[in-house]
Amino acid sequence: MSALRDSLRGRVWLVTLAALVTLFLVNLALQPNLLTPNVLKSNLTVFLPLVLVAIGQTYVILGGDIDLSVGSIVALVNVVTVSVIAMTGGETGGILLGIAAGILTGLACGLFNGVLIAILRFQPIVTTFATGIIFGGLALRVLPTAGLPVPAGYWRTYAGNVLGIPTVLWIFVFALLAIAFIARRPFLTHLMATGGLRTAAFQTGLRVGPIRIGAYMLSGLFSAFAALCLTGETASGDPLMGRLLALSSISAVVLGGTALAGGRGSAFGSLLGALVIGMISNVIFFAAIPFEYQTLTTGLITLLALAGGVLVSRR
Amino acid sequence: MTQTPSAEPSPARALHAQGVTKRFGAITALSSGRISVGKGEIHALLGANGCGKSTLCKIIAGTVSRDGGTLEIDGRPADLKSPREAEALGVALFYQELSLVPQLSVADNIFLGHEPRNAAGFVDRRRLIADTEVLIARFSAVAGSGFAAGTNVSRLSPDQRQIVEILKVLARNPSIIIFDEATAALDKRQVDLFFSILRTLKAEGVAIIFISHRMDEVFEIADRITVMRNGETVAEYGAGEVDRDTVVHDMVGKLADHQREARPPRPAGETPRLVVSSVSGGRLRDVSFSVAPGEILGLGGLQGQGQSAILQGLFGAEPFARGEVSVDGRPVRLRRPADAIRAGLAYVSGDRGRDAALHGRSIFENIAAATLVSERRRFVWPSALKPRFEKAAAGLNTKYAGMEAPIGSLSGGNQQKIFIARWLATDASILLLDDPTKGIDLGAKGDFFELARDLAAKGTSIVFYASEDAELLGLCDRILVFNSGAVTAELSGDTRDAFHLTRAAYGETA
C-alpha cells in the first residue's frame, strides 16, 4: 500500500484515470452503443465546457487561490459574444469579432479578479463570490433574458467537422496542447511555488502579484473558451448560463488530484476529473434509477470518488 | 569569476548600511543598524536574540522595507523595492527560516526563478537536473541519504533543507551573500564542508555576512565582526583583535557566565523515574535506557540519528511501534501527546515555529494550552491562571509587554522561553528537550541552563538533545550516543568529554 502511494505521489491523476476507466466500463455495460463515434462525440460535447473551466480553475488553485466567479464569467462571455455577433449582423467577420470580444471579456474578468486579490490582497473566496455577482449582474444588463440566436454558421461549425474530425475533438486536443504548453513554461513552476509557500516564492524574487493575476486570467480565458463552446452548443445567449460550473469545476480539480491548498497538482488531472464528473451523470442516466434517487446517487458517488482519490493519494 | 590565490581583503566596499531603522507596529526592530562589508571579506554579524540581525539582512535583501537610513551596494545608493531588485544587484540571502517551497523538488527550488530555458522559452529540464546534480555533488559526502535533484523538499530532513537553501543561494552567483544562521541545523562535518565553500567564495572576492550563535564557528571563519544590541550596531572589530569575552560583553551588555558548576554525582541504586525498554519503530532500533529523578540525560551523536525520534516517541507525537515505557514504575501507553502530558512528560521542541507557537494568539493562550490539558480543566478563568503563568515566565527572565501581547511580538529567544514556561506551569516531572536552544542567544542560553539545573535539583528528570556538543557536555550527567537509530555508547564520568563524544558519534565504539 505504501509502495503504491509512493509511486502515486505526484501522479495522482493515475487514480483519476482508473476511476474514469471504471466508470467508462460501467457506462459501456449500461449503454452498448457508447462506442459509436456519434455517441462518443455527443458525450464529449456535453463534457467539454466543464473540462475547459476546470483546466482554468486548476491554475488558480495551484497558485493557492480559488475562483468562484467562473460560472458568471461563462454567462457574461456568452451574452457578450452573442450580442456582438447580433450587432455586427452575423457575417463571418461578425462571428470572429464576437469570439474576440468574448475572449477579451474573459481575460478582463480574470484581470479584475487577479488585481483585487493579488494587488489589493482581498480574500479569494469572498472576493470571487462578490465579483461573480457583479459579472452575473452585467450579464443580465447585456442580455436581460435568454434569446439572441447565433448564426447557423457558428453552431453548425461547432457541431460539425473540421478536416473530417469533429470540431469538439479539435478543441479537446487543443486543450491538451494548451496544458502541455503551460506545463513547460517556467510560469507553472513559479505558480506552484507561489501556491506552495507564498513567502518563499516572494523571497526568492518571483513576481508573486503578476503570477497570481496570470492564473486568474488563465481561468478567465478558459472560462471564455467554455462559454464559446456552450454558445456553439446552445446557439443562443442566456444570462443565467453556467451557474453550477464554479462548484463542479472545483470538484473536478480536486478529483484530479490537485491540492486545494495550492502548490501541488496538474491541469491534466482536472481534465480527467471533469470527465469523471461527466461519466458519473452518464452512468446515473443509464442505470435507470428512479428520479427521486438520482440526486442522492450522484451525490454519493461524487463524494466516494472524492474521498477515494484523496485517500489513495494522501501523504 | 577569477580565482585570486591569496585572500587579501580588498579595500573596495561591497556593502554599506548606516543608520537603518525599522518598526513593526509598536515594536522597534532596528533603531540604528550599521554594517559595512568589503569584497572578499567574511563578516560575522552577532547579537542576542531579537536584536535585529535578521531584520537588517532582510532589508539588505529587499524583503523588508526600511523606515530610514542609507544602504549602498557596490558604492551606489540602493533603494530596494523587492527581493528581485536586490538580486539584480548581486545580493543573495540565506533565510533563517529558509525560503524553500516544500512541494517542489530540490532542483526546482534551487533554480526557482532562474530555470534554464531553451530557445522557445520552455524549461530545459535536462539541463536543470544536470546543473542541480553538479551543485549537490559538493555536499553529497555529508548530505545523507535520499538527497537527490528530484526529491521533494518536503521529504528532506532539516539539515538537508539547509543544504538546499545554501545551494540555492550559491546558484545565483551572487557577489554579496548573507548567511542568516545557515549552520543552525548542520553537524560538524557539514559545517566544515560549508566553511571550505565559504573560503573559496571569499577567495573569489565575494562579500559574505555570516550570522551564527556559535562562537567557535564565528572565530573560525570570520575576518571582521559587527555586534548588535537592541536594534543598534554597537561595535565592529577585526576578528583577530578581539576576544570572546569582549564580544559577548558587547552583545549582552554584561558578561554572561554559564560555566558549569560541579553537579553532585548521582546516588547509586535510585529508583528510576523513566524507564525505556527496547523501543523500536520508525528509525529507532531497540533503544533502552532509564533516567533517575533529578538526572539530566544527554542524547548525542550526529544529527538525525534518532535523537529527536526518541523524544517525539516518548511524547507520543510519533508513537513507537514496539517496546515499553514506564514512568515511576508504572507502564504507560504513549499514543498521543495527551497521554504523555498526563504521565508527567513535557516536550520542548527546537522548531518552535512548527511545533510550539500558536501564531497570532496571546502569550497567555500560548502558555495555557498545556495547563488546560494536563489539569483536565473544562473551563478557563484567566484571572486565576495569570499569576501562575507570570511567575513561570518571570523565572526565565522573559521580556514581554504583558500576558495579552501576541506571541509574535517576542523575539525568537523570548518565544522559546514562553514555550518552556508553558511546561513549567504544568509541573511536569520529566522534561524532554529537543535541541531547545536552537537559534537562542547566549544570554538566554545561560538563563536556560541555569533553569535546567535548578529544575533537576528540585527532582525533575531531564532528557536533553542538543546539536551542539558543548551544551551536552556542559549540562548532562550522562550522555547516550546515537547512531542510525540505536544507542552505540554511553558516556559518563571520565568518558564524558568532547573526545569520546566525537569518537562515538562518528561510529567508533567508545
Place this chain on the structure above:
Amino acid sequence: MHRARTILTDPLVLAALSILVLLGLGEAVSPGFARGDQIVRLLTVSAILGIVAAGQSLVVIGGREGIDLSVGALISLGALLAGNVMSGQDGNILPAILVAGGVTFAIGIVSGLGVTVLRIPPLVMTLGMAGVVQGALIAMSRGTPSGNAAPTLMAFVNRPLVFGLPGILFVWALIALAMWFLLRRTTLGYAIYAMGSNERAAEFTGLPTRRLRTLLYGLSGMFAGIAGVCVIGYTGNSFISVGDQYVLPSIIAVVIGGISLAGGTGNYFGVVLGAIALTILQSVLTTLQLEFWGRQLIFGAVLLALMLLYGRTRQLRV
C-alpha cells in the same frame, strides 16, 4: 492618536459603523426604512443567518481551511425534519428541535470525520455532503416536504414577545453569549483557537485536535439544523432548497465580522454585526427602484468595499 487608530480598525467597531451607514443609506433612499419595527424585523431575519454563521464561525476559526458548505442542505433538512415532527402541534416543538438538531449534528460529525480521518479538504467534503443531503432530502420527500410549523413557534419567530422583540432575538442573544463563553471561557474554545493557529503545536500541547475538529463540524451542522427550525417558524412550511440562500451569506457574515478564513482569529460578536450588516444591505437593495442587475452590481460592489475593510490578506513585504 494611536489609540484612535486601533479603535477605528477594530473589526467590531467597523462592523457597527457599516451597520449605521447602511441604515442611514436605507433611510435616505427609502424613508421609513430605519423605523423601529422595521429594524426589529430586520434583526429577526438576521437572527437566522446569525445562527447559521455561529457554526460557520467555529469551523472557520478551527483552521485547516475550515469551511462548511453543507449548512444550506442541513438547514433544509432541519426544517423538513422539524416540520414533520411538529406537524403543526405545539406539544411537538421540543422534540422537533431535538430531532432537527440531533440529526444535523450527526451529519456534521460525518463531515468532520471525512475532514479529520480521511483528510478530505473541508470545502470538498462539505460540498460533497451538501450534495448527498440534498439528494436524501429529495429521496425522502420527493420534493414535496410535508409537515408544518406549530403556531407557538411561528409566533415566537414572527411576533413580539417582550419589549416588542420576538422570542428568536432572545434565543440569538443567548447563542451569542454561549458562543462567547465557549470561545473565551472553556478549554474547548481555547483549543479551537490553538488548533486554528497551529494544529501541530496544539497537538503538542496534548489537545485532541482530531476529535475537536470533528466536533466543530458537528456543531456547525447542529446550528444549521436549529436555524432550519427557525426558518420553518418564519415561513410556516418548508421546501427542500429553503437553506440554499444562507450558504455564502454565512461565510460573508463570518468574514466581514472580522474572522480570517485562515483560522485562529476573531470572535462571534463581530459575526453578529456582520450578519446584521449583510441583512440590512440585502433589504436596502430590495426596496431600491432599480433593475435587478443594478441591485446585483451594488451588492457586489458593497461586498468588495467591505473586503477592503476586513478581508485583506497579509502583506508579503513588510
Place this chain on the structure above:
Amino acid sequence: QSYTIGLSNGFVGSEWRTQMIDEAQAAADAWAERGIEVELVIQSADTDVQGQIGHIRNFINQGVDAIIINPNSPTAFDPVFAQAAEAGILVIATDAEVSSPDAIYVGIDQTDWARKSAQWLVDEMGGEGNVVAINGVAGNPANEMRVAGYREVFEANPGITLLTETNANWDQAQGQQAMQNLLATYPDIDGVWVQDGMAAGAFRAIEAAGKTADIAATGEIRKDFLDVWASDGLTSGASVNPPGVMASALNVAVLRLEGREFKDDVFGGVYGNAIYLPIPLVTADNLEETRAGAEGQPGYYSVSTSLTVEEAEEFFQ
C-alpha cells in the same frame, strides 16, 4: 404498441415539479387501458442548461420515441432539438416555451397567466392605487414573460401606480422578507402582485404588519394556502399554472406518435409552435368549489388540471 418517452426536468426544488412528474406518470399508466404501453425515462435533477442538454443527448443516444422537457432556457436547446428531430424524435416542451422550430410547446401562456391575475388585482382595487410586484428569478424566461404580462395590464390602467418591482427567486422565505421590506418603506401599498411560490410568504408579512384587510394580493394554488385563504378571509386571487401540463403534453405526444396529424390552426405563441392550455382563475367566487376539488389531498397539493385524451384529440385532425 409501446413507446418510450424521455422526461427531462431541470429543477427539483419544488413540490410543483414533483406533482408535474407524478401526474405525467399517471397519464402514462392510463394509456395501458387503451392498449398502448408508455414507458417513461425520467431525468430529474437540479441542473443547468448544459445538464439538460446532456439529458437530451442521452435520450437521443438511447433512441427514445419522444422527449418531453420542462426547459431551463427558451433558446438554448435549438441545436440539440434539431438533432433529436433529425433522429426522428418528437420533442415537446412544457411549462416554458422554446424557440426551436423542431419542438412544439404544450402548456399555458405565462404572459396571459400574469395578465389574468394582474387584471383580477386591478379589478379588486377598483382600478386605483399603488402596487408592488415580487418576481422570481430575474432573467428566467417564464419570469420575464410574466413581468411583461402584468406590466401590460398595469400600464393599461392609468389609476394604477407600480411602485417598485423586486426579485425573491421563487423562495417563500425571501418572498416574506421582500414583502417586509416593501411594507416598511412603502406605507401606502394597496395591492401586491406576487408570483406563486412566494405569495404565502408575502401574506405572512402582510399579516404580521396587520394589513390583511387593506391589501389585496395575488395568491398560490397550493391546498394549504387555499385553506388559510378561506379561514383568514384573505383578499386574494390566483391564476392557475397547473402541474398537469406535463401530463397534457404526454397525451398530445402519444397521439402524435400514434400517427395523428395536428389540425392546421392549433399553433400560436411567440414562436408559432405553442398549443396553449386554458388558465383557470381562483377568486373568492370559486374558492370553495376549488377547495372541494382538492379535498383529501395533502397540503402541498397544487390545484391542477390536465387535458384528457379526448380533449387532446381536439388538436388533431
